[in-house]
Amino acid sequence: MELKARRHTVQDLGGAMDLCYTNGWTDGLPVVPPTADRVTAMLDAAKIDPQHQLAFIENRQISVTAEKVAINAVMAGCKAEYMPVVVAAVEAIADPKYGYHGPATSTGGSAVFMLVNGPIAKELDFNSGDNLFGPGWRANATVGRAIRLIMRNVIGTLPGELDRSSMGHGGKYSFCIAENETDTSPWPPFHTSRGFRRDQNTVTVFAAFAPHQISNGLSSTPEGVLTTLCANMRFSAGTNRRPQYALIFPGEHQLVMKKAGWSREDVQNYCFENAKCSMAEIKRANIAPGPITPEDETTKISVVETPQDFIVVAAGGIAGVQASYIPGWGGKAGSQSVTREIRKP
């Protein structure tokens, strides 16, 4: 296996980490030095040729090769066996439907939210439970980080240059979760709603803002829980832009849905009907321009275009009544979530 990347020689491993800082190759945290043996192991684990082009980013005219992906995956701290997940995520963000350039560059400042589904999530120990968006799991932390380092180092998505986020958010370090696919979940795994079989492995990428937490410990019905969620979502980042939204339900809310027999579609339909504002409210809040007409008072607009634009996921700690909604970046014309199969060699 021939690796073609330019080589840099330093005195020791500490010097290698310093060089990565000096050359602007990190996200601010230390990286694992990408030595040839580590990079080769990463490529071997996916059985992929180093010069194979995994993606071509049209707006940047940049070819993303497996070798550069593997180098950045090593730097992020990935185990070699994570490489197929990283590969699938890179392919997904290059899908025209995802529309890389807009969400990566925009002042709106999205991160790549990643959802891993299928048996591989358990095999590689991706977290789908406690402290869902927080630290503590190597697979979640490093696979998400690998994608951000690839965006930075290979595609040139550098803060202040071709990443013009005004605010950014913590998910831009890493934003990767798995789903509860056990019997306690009220729903079949998310990827089956995208046409995949339960035993297939997939990663879903979604250009997303930070998770917004809601709390409802009073309700024992789906309507009760979702009333709180919709009240929070009505005026949120996607109001009148209508991107997709991810809705993340933790253990206790999963139990409420399961007991009531509510399907994923029931949740989508309920939220579509109840996360609405009138155009008059939207204009009064300075989210849309123009004078308020009589029709604006009765024209109701949901935060998404269709019920299916809610990405409904069962994930989070068993205890607790805190769910999350995650607004997507921009609108659907600019970016949509993409689900890609993870191919294990």
Add this chain to the structure above:
Amino acid sequence: MTVQILDPTTEVSGRRIAYARRPKSMEGLRVGLIDNTKHNSDQLLLRIADILEKEHGSKTHIIRKKKSSGAAPHAEIIEEYKANCDVIVAGVGD
């Protein structure tokens, strides 16, 4: 003992990008304006077209709207520009 690490960045491939030819004069040319969907971008572009016509002699203009500021113009409006325009004014106003 020294350590050798691999460069994680894209290395220059030396590929050339062909730019459209620039006109020497705007006299008599038809202008295409690409509205990038941002508020007031149409007003800014129409003002530019006005200046091009009054001060630089361009003949006409058309304005069409992209579907998203982050995406390239869609095929239908590209065809319209190709059929009806000699120069294009594009850019992201925010």
